[in-house]
Structure formats: C-alpha cells, structure tokens
Amino acid sequence: METEQLYREHRSMLIGLAYRMLGSAADAEDIVQDTFIAFAQVSEENVRSAKSYLCKMVANRCIDKLRGSASKRETYIGPWLPEPVITDDGGSLEGDPLSRYVHKESLSTAYLLLLQQLTWTERAVFLLREVLDFEYDEIAEVVGKSSVNCRQIFRRAKRGIGEAPLATPSLQGKTMELVQRFAEAMQSGSVPKLLEVLAADAVMRNDGGGKILAATKPILGADRIIRFFMGIQAKSEGAYSFAFTEVNGLSGIVTLKNGRPHGVMSFEVRDDQIVNLFYVVNPEKLTLLQADRIRPIA
Structure with a gap:
C-alpha cells in the first residue's frame, strides 16, 4: 500500500x-x-x-x-496539565485531524x-x-x-x-449547562451564582508552566477559586472576556484578554456541579488555538 x-x-x-x-x-x-x-x-x-x-x-x-x-x-513549575485541544470545528475544518481524533468517546x-x-x-x-x-x-x-x-x-x-467518565452525550449536555452558568456568573461577578455551580470542595489546577503568572499549587475549595478569579480580574491591566468552545470533547471556555486568547478552561462535572476546573495559560500549550473556532459570549 x-x-x-x-x-x-x-x-x-x-x-x-x-x-x-x-x-x-x-x-x-x-x-x-x-x-x-x-x-x-x-x-x-x-x-x-x-x-x-x-x-x-x-x-x-x-x-x-x-x-x-x-x-x-x-x-515543571506548578501543576502540569495536558495541552488543551479545541475540538469544536464548526464544520469548517474538514480533514483536520485535530477536529476528529478525540472522537465521540472523547477523553476529557x-x-x-x-x-x-x-x-x-x-x-x-x-x-x-x-x-x-x-x-x-x-x-x-x-x-x-x-x-x-x-x-x-x-x-x-x-x-x-478506575471508572473515570468518558465524554458521553449526557455528560456533554450537563457540562455545557454548567459552563454557561459559570461564565455568566463570572461576567456579572455574582459570587452566589458561582457558589451554585461550584462544588464546595471543588479543585482548580492552573497551568502556567512558569511562563506566565499562575497559581503554582492546586486551589482547594469554591471560595478560594472564586477569590482567585476575582483577584485576577481586579488586578489585570486589560479587560477579560470569555468565549464558549469545545475543549477535548466537552464544553469549555477560552478566556480572552483585550480580545486575544489568554487561556483555556475545561471542567469535570459530577452530581450537577463542577468538581474540577483545569485552567491552562501556559502560552506554549496554546499554540494550536485558532480564533475561528472561538465563539465570543454575547
């Protein structure tokens, strides 16, 4: 052949x-x-x-x-996370293996x-x-x-x-709903709404790889996660916004700083709440991020 x-x-x-x-x-x-x-x-x-x-x-x-x-x-400085892959091709990238290799049983x-x-x-x-x-x-x-x-x-x-969940359609839908609620609460700065979607013992891992300011240890608990994000937005010289996309087969968020991609968030959902949040901001892991796959939140 x-x-x-x-x-x-x-x-x-x-x-x-x-x-x-x-x-x-x-x-x-x-x-x-x-x-x-x-x-x-x-x-x-x-x-x-x-x-x-x-x-x-x-x-x-x-x-x-x-x-x-x-x-x-x-x-490696801080938590190591896999390079996030945007798997939402919008039907515009036919033939691109990066839009297909996660498949329907996609790995989160x-x-x-x-x-x-x-x-x-x-x-x-x-x-x-x-x-x-x-x-x-x-x-x-x-x-x-x-x-x-x-x-x-x-x-x-x-x-x-063990019994780690694959990205089944039911999990996909549940994640999408929670991600949307999370993004809306972040945009409005609503702490009560964030507490509704985050499990009390939620954990966030923030991968900056020593290349950009990021938490070097996992952040434990919904209260601390919320304070982290509020603190970042308050101290930032630029304006932060969010865009929905599909990350490794599940709904996720691209954070934008002054309109440019800054990081990628993906989530693990259990019992109708976010239990793990993975936030990659290491610029070396965002090189394949393509703007035409990102839909800004209105």
Missing part, C-alpha cells in the same frame, strides 16, 4: 494515540509526521500489518519522548490526567485496547509482548484508571 494512502487512512488515529500518550497535540503532530517519513524507507517484506507497524513506530517514539522529558516534568482533561498515572507501556496497551479497539494479538505486535501479557497489562491499567 502506498505511504500516501496509509497517511490519509491512519493519520487521525495515530495522532489520537500520540496525543493521549503525551498530552501534547503539537508533539503528536510532529511524531506522526516523522513516523511516516521513516515508514517510507521500510521494506514491505518487514511489514505484516501496516496499521500495527505504524502504531508501534508512533508508540516507541512517544516513549522515547516521554523518557527524554521525564526530568522536565519533575521540575480529567481522563487524560489519569492516563498520565499509568506507566508508558500500560498507557500504550490501554489506549490500543480501550480507545482504538485493537485485538490483543495486534497489541502484542505493537508493544513487543505476548498477547497473554498484554491482557494482564490491560487489566492492571484498567484498575489504575
């Missing part, structure tokens, strides 16, 4: 695998691009299944990347953080089985272990992940 045809057929899937492995869409794009360049030089007689072979190449490159960045992660920020707790091999096995629906024989070929061993690794990874 021609490399170009394989590229069209498998690119989105491979970017999805790499993004979930790494938590970085930019790195996922680069790895998949490098993989196809290298694959073009591979002899056909060494490839039984192009799909499995490509996944193996991507997974190995991801693991190499993770090994190389392990020390950076340990010294909370889910991606749970994946980070797995070992690199567990993460690869789990994603290939749970997300990409590979058979164990195929997974064995990718990770270089027996199918029996892969079954054991998957069960161990599944226990580690």
Whole structure:
C-alpha cells in the first residue's frame, strides 16, 4: 500500500494515540509526521500489518519522548496539565485531524490526567485496547509482548484508571449547562451564582508552566477559586472576556484578554456541579488555538 494512502487512512488515529500518550497535540503532530517519513524507507517484506507497524513506530517514539522529558516534568513549575485541544470545528475544518481524533468517546482533561498515572507501556496497551479497539494479538505486535501479557497489562491499567467518565452525550449536555452558568456568573461577578455551580470542595489546577503568572499549587475549595478569579480580574491591566468552545470533547471556555486568547478552561462535572476546573495559560500549550473556532459570549 502506498505511504500516501496509509497517511490519509491512519493519520487521525495515530495522532489520537500520540496525543493521549503525551498530552501534547503539537508533539503528536510532529511524531506522526516523522513516523511516516521513516515508514517510507521500510521494506514491505518487514511489514505484516501496516496499521500495527505504524502504531508501534508512533508508540516507541512517544516513549522515547516521554523518557527524554521525564526530568522536565519533575521540575515543571506548578501543576502540569495536558495541552488543551479545541475540538469544536464548526464544520469548517474538514480533514483536520485535530477536529476528529478525540472522537465521540472523547477523553476529557480529567481522563487524560489519569492516563498520565499509568506507566508508558500500560498507557500504550490501554489506549490500543480501550480507545482504538485493537485485538490483543495486534497489541502484542505493537508493544513487543505476548498477547497473554498484554491482557494482564490491560487489566492492571484498567484498575489504575478506575471508572473515570468518558465524554458521553449526557455528560456533554450537563457540562455545557454548567459552563454557561459559570461564565455568566463570572461576567456579572455574582459570587452566589458561582457558589451554585461550584462544588464546595471543588479543585482548580492552573497551568502556567512558569511562563506566565499562575497559581503554582492546586486551589482547594469554591471560595478560594472564586477569590482567585476575582483577584485576577481586579488586578489585570486589560479587560477579560470569555468565549464558549469545545475543549477535548466537552464544553469549555477560552478566556480572552483585550480580545486575544489568554487561556483555556475545561471542567469535570459530577452530581450537577463542577468538581474540577483545569485552567491552562501556559502560552506554549496554546499554540494550536485558532480564533475561528472561538465563539465570543454575547
């Protein structure tokens, strides 16, 4: 099969695998691009299944990347969050893998953080089985272990992940409603309304990566989260506004400062309240943010 045809057929899937492995869409794009360049030089007689072979190449490159960045992660300033991906293409970006790789079972920020707790091999096995629906024989070929061993690794990874929610339509709708109420309360500065949507023990993680002013520890409790946002708005020299969008398959918010994207918020919802708020303001993680996917709040 021609490399170009394989590229069209498998690119989105491979970017999805790499993004979930790494938590970085930019790195996922680069790895998949490098993989196809290298694959073009591979002899056909060494490839039984192009799909499995490509996944193996991507997974190995991801693991190499993770090994190389392990020390950076340990010294990362403040909470580390995955790079947010705007998955609301508005029908205008057909063919863009960044608009498709999260799919209908899209992984929320909370889910991606749970994946980070797995070992690199567990993460690869789990994603290939749970997300990409590979058979164990195929997974064995990718990770270089027996199918029996892969079954054991998957069960161990599944226990580690627990019952984290996927972005089902019901969760999507619930999140959308709460995000809208949260944004309206933020715009009006209504503390009582914010307290209605935030769980009393809600937690906010703010990822600035040392590149921009941000909380370096998780903020615990609805009262403290509200004070944080009110304080930021009061001290800011510019005007803050909000825009709805879809972040990693769920409703989210892009914060705008003087009309320009400043950060991305995503949420975890439970029992009709926001229990976790993830706020990425590290400019290095916002490079793929595209203005035409952002709908300002009227």
